Amino acid sequence: MKITIDEGKCVGAGQCVLVAPDVFDQRDEDGVAVLLTEETPEDERPRVQEAARVCPAAAIATDGR
Amino acid sequence: MPRSGHRDGRPVSRHIVVVGTGAAGLGVAQELRHLGYDEALTLVGAENHPPYDRPPLSKRFLTGAADAEQLWLAGPDTLDRLGATVHRGRRATGADLAARTVSLDDGRRLPYTDLVIATGVTPRTLPGIAEHAGAVTLKTLEDAHSLTGRLRPGRRLVVVGGGFLGTETAWTALSMGCEVTLVTPTPTVLPGLGEQVGSLTGERLAAAGATVLTGTAVEAVRQGDGPPGSGDLRVLLDNGTRLPADTVLTAIGSAPDVGWCGTTGLDLADGIRCDAVGRAAPGVHACGDVAAWYCPPHGRHLRLEHRMHAGDQARVVAADLLGGHRELDWVPFFWTDQGPHKIVVHGLITPEAEFETHEADTEHDRFTGVYRTNGRVCAVLGWNAPKQILRLRRELLTGPQTALGTPPPAGAPKPG
Known part of the structure; x- marks a missing residue:
């Protein structure tokens, strides 16, 4: 599945890491969210969508569905 | 009593009315649709904008790094897909909880089966300050627009208040080349974070070029010698100092926006008092900055003005x-961007809590710390x-040794 993170919006809250620890990580220096792998398996979709919903900066977007 | 879909035993079509279109109000609407709610939904928002995110107003939006569209939580397309009736630029003026109607300032009266109150908070001001051009508060996009136009290099900004909004705006104004003075009656800035972190933040703000006056109160704001309306102001302090200013930002906290709920019979002691899932009265929920929810781990009601909490x-x-159930994350979370420094807090810092540094990495100007009350985290x-x-x-805020990890004792006060 396709995931985009808006680095300008990301506030480094790390809520996505709490929700989907196999998908998201944070940069050491500023906590901005990064993807752990280039390709995220489809079975992570529910957790990724939950992460997008709880993101306090609305910085995570996913491809449709 | 059936919770929904029926009244007096008769099925009625459902109509959920959400008053407030900030992070909390919009969040309810979006989550309702996400959970499959397909009946009538109405949003009432006082501001004439698509719902937008407020935290960047004191930071990226003020500097011009983000424009209004980048702050939208739901742009026009997203709002369309929500399938809601949106009354923008309208305020609720009252509600009849028995008749289940809410009145708007255009005379409209909306019948509802369920009402959600998410009207947020309004900035407090100093008496007599509003009459001066140049004396501003920062809550809305318009406020931020107006302030950003005033923050030109060399202009003098006096920030009244040393909380999150005051300090964040002071940092931002410094980065825009303004002369910044921050005045707070508290012993340090960010008093809610305790003496150590507050002192450090104040020192850093001063090192960055701000004049930080702690333990000092503002007595009055007066017109300066310039022509009326020129924004030439004098801020009078309780120690006799007169600070010249082009702009005075008052950031001394906010009051829940519940004036319109006066005759509803709701408990308005501190915002709208709710149980642990946001119920305020039959057919009425409240959430976001305006709502004080019963918090089981603490055995009391808490009203938190945190962005994450609203969602x-x-x-x-x-x-x-x-008719479902989702548990609130009882570990509150907030962050503040103090110029180049990001402070992140998980948990609830009580006034009596003691701070202790946990790990420090001075080379990278980085540390973590723990707040304890009676020995418990x-x-x-x-x-x-932040990482x-x-x-x-995870290590410290979930175990039995924490104030939040312990269930309330038997016989603890019931939500209400």
């Missing part, structure tokens, strides 16, 4: 409206350590 509560309210803080603090939260 969390919104999801709990939506679930409850649809109540919160953890990260200074430029480390999550680990600390």
